[in-house]
Amino acid sequence: xxxLLLATERGQVVLFDPDTDQxxxxxxxxxxxxxxxxxxxxxxxxxxxxxxxxxxxxxDYSKAAETELYDPTPDFHQMQxxxxxxxxxxxxxxxxxxxxxxxxxxxxxxxxxxNPKRKVKYKKNYNHxxxxxxxxxxxxxxxxxxxxxxxxxxxxxxxxxxxxxxxxFEMGWETHEFQFLDxxxxxxxxxxNKGRRVKHVRRSGLMVDGDLVFEHDPEESFCKGICYDDTxxxxxxxxxxxxxxxxxxxxxxxxxxxxxxxxxxxxxxxDIKAVKGAIMR
Numbered sequence: 681x682x683x684l685l686l687a688t689e690r691g692q693v694v695l696f697d698p699d700t701d702q703x704x705x706x707x708x709x710x711x712x713x714x715x716x717x718x719x720x721x722x723x724x725x726x727x728x729x730x731x732x733x734x735x736x737x738x739x740d741y742s743k744a745a746e747t748e749l750y751d752p753t754p755d756f757h758q759m760q761x762x763x764x765x766x767x768x769x770x771x772x773x774x775x776x777x778x779x780x781x782x783x784x785x786x787x788x789x790x791x792x793x794x795n796p797k798r799k800v801k802y803k804k805n806y807n808h809x810x811x812x813x814x815x816x817x818x819x820x821x822x823x824x825x826x827x828x829x830x831x832x833x834x835x836x837x838x839x840x841x842x843x844x845x846x847x848x849f850e851m852g853w854e855t856h857e858f859q860f861l862d863x864x865x866x867x868x869x870x871x872x873n874k875g876r877r878v879k880h881v882r883r884s885g886l887m888v889d890g891d892l893v894f895e896h897d898p899e900e901s902f903c904k905g906i907c908y909d910d911t912x913x914x915x916x917x918x919x920x921x922x923x924x925x926x927x928x929x930x931x932x933x934x935x936x937x938x939x940x941x942x943x944x945x946x947x948x949x950x951d952i953k954a955v956k957g958a959i960m961r
Contacts, residue, residue, distance in 0.1 A: 682909045685725065687715035687957035689918060690927050693727050693741070694952050695961065698914065698935060703952055706741040709734070711749060714927075716904070716956040717759035717768055721781065726766060727957075728756040733768070735783055745783050758811040758822075758857065758957060769809040769821070774800040776812055776821070776843070789843050791821065794828045804828065807837075810856050817841060822858035822867065826850055831872050832879035836865075852887045853880035856904040861913075861938075864889045868906055871898035873920050886915055886941065893941040894934070901932040905958035913938050918954020929954040 686694040691709035696702075709715055709729045717728030724744060725736045731753040735745040755772035765786070766779040776789040793805045800806050808824035819839045826835035826848075834855035838847040851858070854870040869892060871884045884902070885895035894915070896903075903917030913936040918929040931952040935944040 682912075683961035684907060684914060684916075685718060685720070685959050685961050686905070686916065686931070686952060686955045687718040687727055688931065688953045688955055689714045689929060690953035691715050691729060692953060693718070693725070693736075696933075696952065698912075698933070698947070701947060701949075703949070707734070707736055707743075713753075714956055716757050718957040718959050719759050719761050719766065720959055720961070721761045721766075724781070726759065726761070728759060728768060730755050732756075733759075733766075733779065733783055735781075747779075747783050747785075757809065760811075760813055762814050767812050767814075767819075769812055771809050772802050772806075774806045774809060776809070791837065791843075792845065794825065803830065811858055813859050815860050818846065819843065820858060822855055823848075824855055829879055831874055831877050834867075834869075851890065855887075857906045859906070861888070861908060866906070868903050868915065870902045870904075870917075872902070873899070886913070886936065888941070894936055894943065896934060902954075903932075903934070904956045907958045907960050908938055909960055911938050912936065912944065913941070914958060916955035916958040919948075926954060931955045 684696045692705050693707035695704045695706050711729045713729040719726045727734050731750045733747045754770035757769040757771045759768035770777045774791045778787040793800045810822040810824050812821045821837040823835045826833045834852045835850045852867050852869040856868045858867040866888045871882050884898035901917045905916035915934040921929045931949045933947040
């Protein structure tokens with residue numbers, strides 16, 4: 681039976697069975713920060729708070745290694761592993777940090793901001809990098825901000841294996857977790873509760889190949905994590921709340937049919953807080 685590993689707003693890592701709703705908190709960060717990045721590599725689970733990366737043994741989720749607690753925070757988001765290296769978005773400073781599996785930092789890649797003629801500046805001239813994936817010898821980096829305007833168009837940066845830019849295109853709005861599924865580009869589109877500051881259509885859900893194939897109430901939840909098995913897609917997030925109250929936001933998971941994207945059921949949990957990253961166990 682499929683199981684999910686969820687990284688949450690409250691710093692939890694939760695093992696979750698979507699068929700029975702049984703769940704167990706298998707790790708809890710003491711950093712008082714949200715967990716977001718999560719990646720399973722062999723016998724180890726790598727998870728990241730905003731300011732630290734942990735390496736856990738998958739057998740009992742004990743801590744095998746950790747990085748320093750970075751200050752100021754790089755604001756880590758999602759991460760992926762390719763050829764024995766972890767690639768993680770350092771969102772606040774518009775960079776990709778690359779680690780070996782012993783959590784030694786081996787390279788930092790600068791990503792050009794929306795206005796490359798000016799310095800990177802948080803919430804002024806940056807892309808709010810969300811995710812990085814490798815597909816057919818190209819890197820694809822999710823740009824939550826395609827331009828210098830927040831709550832507007834999102835896009836994707838395409839590079840070669842040495843991070844030379846090949847393309848930069850628009851896709852969705854307030855996006856998270858760009859990736860490929862069954863050969864098609866998919867991404868989560870969200871809608872922040874920011875009134876007139878929102879510069880896009882007020883729609884939220886799963887976008888596939890440029891079309892919003894599943895929608896949920898944009899006033900109900902905001903999703904940031906996605907994973908899938910052979911038959912289902914799990915769109916994961918939490919109830920929309922003011923930022924200062926987000927650690928108390930209930931998790932929400934929309935289970936979709938992988939082939940027609942219809943909603944199978946919706947799960948809400950008080951015990952599991954808002955999900956920010958999700959993978960299959």
